[in-house]
Amino acid sequence: MAIIECIPNISEGRRQDVLDACAAAIRATGAKLLDVKPDTTHHRTVFSYAGDPAQVKAATLALFDQAIAAIDLRQHQGKHPRLGAVDVVPFVPIEGATMAECVALAREVADEVATRHGLPIYLYEDAAATPARRNLEDIRRGEFEGLAAKIAKPEWAPDFGPATAHPSAGASVIGARMPLIAYNINLATDRLDVAKKIAAAVRHSTGGLRYVKAMGLPLEDRGIVQVSMNLTNFEKTPIYRVFEMVKREAARYGVNVLESEIIGLVPSAALTQSAAWFLQVSDFTEGQVLENALRLGQ
Amino acid sequence: MAIIECIPNISEGRRQDVLDACAAAIRATGAKLLDVKPDTTHHRTVFSYAGDPAQVKAATLALFDQAIAAIDLRQHQGKHPRLGAVDVVPFVPIEGATMAECVALAREVADEVATRHGLPIYLYEDAAATPARRNLEDIRRGEFEGLAAKIAKPEWAPDFGPATAHPSAGASVIGARMPLIAYNINLATDRLDVAKKIAAAVRHSTGGLRYVKAMGLPLEDRGIVQVSMNLTNFEKTPIYRVFEMVKREAARYGVNVLESEIIGLVPSAALTQSAAWFLQVSDFTEGQVLENALRLGQ
Numbered sequence: 001m002a003i004i005e006c007i008p009n010i011s012e013g014r015r016q017d018v019l020d021a022c023a024a025a026i027r028a029t030g031a032k033l034l035d036v037k038p039d040t041t042h043h044r045t046v047f048s049y050a051g052d053p054a055q056v057k058a059a060t061l062a063l064f065d066q067a068i069a070a071i072d073l074r075q076h077q078g079k080h081p082r083l084g085a086v087d088v089v090p091f092v093p094i095e096g097a098t099m100a101e102c103v104a105l106a107r108e109v110a111d112e113v114a115t116r117h118g119l120p121i122y123l124y125e126d127a128a129a130t131p132a133r134r135n136l137e138d139i140r141r142g143e144f145e146g147l148a149a150k151i152a153k154p155e156w157a158p159d160f161g162p163a164t165a166h167p168s169a170g171a172s173v174i175g176a177r178m179p180l181i182a183y184n185i186n187l188a189t190d191r192l193d194v195a196k197k198i199a200a201a202v203r204h205s206t207g208g209l210r211y212v213k214a215m216g217l218p219l220e221d222r223g224i225v226q227v228s229m230n231l232t233n234f235e236k237t238p239i240y241r242v243f244e245m246v247k248r249e250a251a252r253y254g255v256n257v258l259e260s261e262i263i264g265l266v267p268s269a270a271l272t273q274s275a276a277w278f279l280q281v282s283d284f285t286e287g288q289v290l291e292n293a294l295r296l297g298q
Numbered sequence: 299m300a301i302i303e304c305i306p307n308i309s310e311g312r313r314q315d316v317l318d319a320c321a322a323a324i325r326a327t328g329a330k331l332l333d334v335k336p337d338t339t340h341h342r343t344v345f346s347y348a349g350d351p352a353q354v355k356a357a358t359l360a361l362f363d364q365a366i367a368a369i370d371l372r373q374h375q376g377k378h379p380r381l382g383a384v385d386v387v388p389f390v391p392i393e394g395a396t397m398a399e400c401v402a403l404a405r406e407v408a409d410e411v412a413t414r415h416g417l418p419i420y421l422y423e424d425a426a427a428t429p430a431r432r433n434l435e436d437i438r439r440g441e442f443e444g445l446a447a448k449i450a451k452p453e454w455a456p457d458f459g460p461a462t463a464h465p466s467a468g469a470s471v472i473g474a475r476m477p478l479i480a481y482n483i484n485l486a487t488d489r490l491d492v493a494k495k496i497a498a499a500v501r502h503s504t505g506g507l508r509y510v511k512a513m514g515l516p517l518e519d520r521g522i523v524q525v526s527m528n529l530t531n532f533e534k535t536p537i538y539r540v541f542e543m544v545k546r547e548a549a550r551y552g553v554n555v556l557e558s559e560i561i562g563l564v565p566s567a568a569l570t571q572s573a574a575w576f577l578q579v580s581d582f583t584e585g586q587v588l589e590n591a592l593r594l595g596q
Binding site: 003005032034050094095186239243257258260261262264267268272275276278279280281282283284288290291292293 | 301303330332333348392393477484537538541555556557558559560562563564565566569570572573574576577578579580581582586587588589590591592
């Protein structure tokens, strides 16, 4: 059975009753709610749920119904950039599901919410219709406040729905992508310049690894610095390679890796591939993991 | 839902029709058959199946029925030591099951097959009634041919069933243990003495790690040597610690680790704990593995 995960971000992080109603609507569809992470400063909440394609579709439609009824972006202020009441909705293949199935699901959901709510929809990442729309930041630039002007330009006509911003809900960005791993490495130093240089060395945008986003940050309360990363395709740019590269770059400055952190969930295969690499296991397959064999048993 | 695995060894490795009948009988109970590994030299087959306690119990009783009807140890010759037609039956906690539940299941099955087949049963490992019966090799010493004399001694009275050997099926050893990992490390050398010295350094019996059995072997066709190991409790003696110790001992002789091998199945947690160790992940929990979160989702 195919399992797809969806990790929508909505522009509400403060009213608990709204978040509770969203969670209840998701659960009522049979999808498994994995996580609800509100951020009051950003005034934004990340949901995570999974299930078969039909459950995940129903849960996402239910979330749109709740969020669009409750959120008015004209009254919304938060630190995080946002384009819509339901801001961004990625579908992720987890088990027995292909990226193509996630792209198809993204298009189905986009079509249905555009019609049901009169909402403009942009498709992004692997579901993007053109390379210019792959990147979320490009689509979101100008935010809700700039949307009316942006959407009128031919190059920013939406992929589904009307070419006018929804008055209270703006527009939504829906797509498909690989599982993302939030991975941070803490350095045994307070030298922020070192963290920034390492981030620049490993991230894709400045010459580093293809599927790494990174920045150097101070952890002021602990007196240390962090290389804070998103790994956007662990199959092609594996965790262990990122870890070893950061460690080597840090050594260049006489700095040790203190520890690393995995924030939130991580696919099992991202860890088993790392274990197999460090342990130098030859001919290792995911089918050797007992729990995988159990799921696929004869 | 609790999942228990059972990995019985039967004294038949040549007649495919007998093995097919055993496999069919196991599958008919709803247990998932994970593996069937016959060895013609040993004249012995290892089955592996898993399911909830009721399924695993039914599958084990069905396997006893098939094997005892088909196997006559008076006609059996093989290289591997054996005491019974169904030689050894370990139950292993996999998911949501405790060792105590596996011990209880071992006793239930022992009681039932003893009554049904008039078969003497010894309990071993975590199900053993006394420390002297923990170790399979001690129980099996003397084999089928020596059983009639051994079982007459008061200290070898069986835990269930009559104190006389079954004429064709001998006796069976049933118990509970942690998942066992068959783990080998191949060295980039043909020096057998180095493999033997490393095995002696890391195994429990000669002063090494508590849950490691090890021996040094030549891989003659490849011109290299191997440290061949069984890891009997990966939670207390983790794979990464064994790997690092073997690597360090090898370096003492100027030898590199060429690669390692995991034979058969390995519990997911054994690899995720290794990945977390090598990656220096702080505060890692198994609940962060996406697949685990999915199974336990709200």
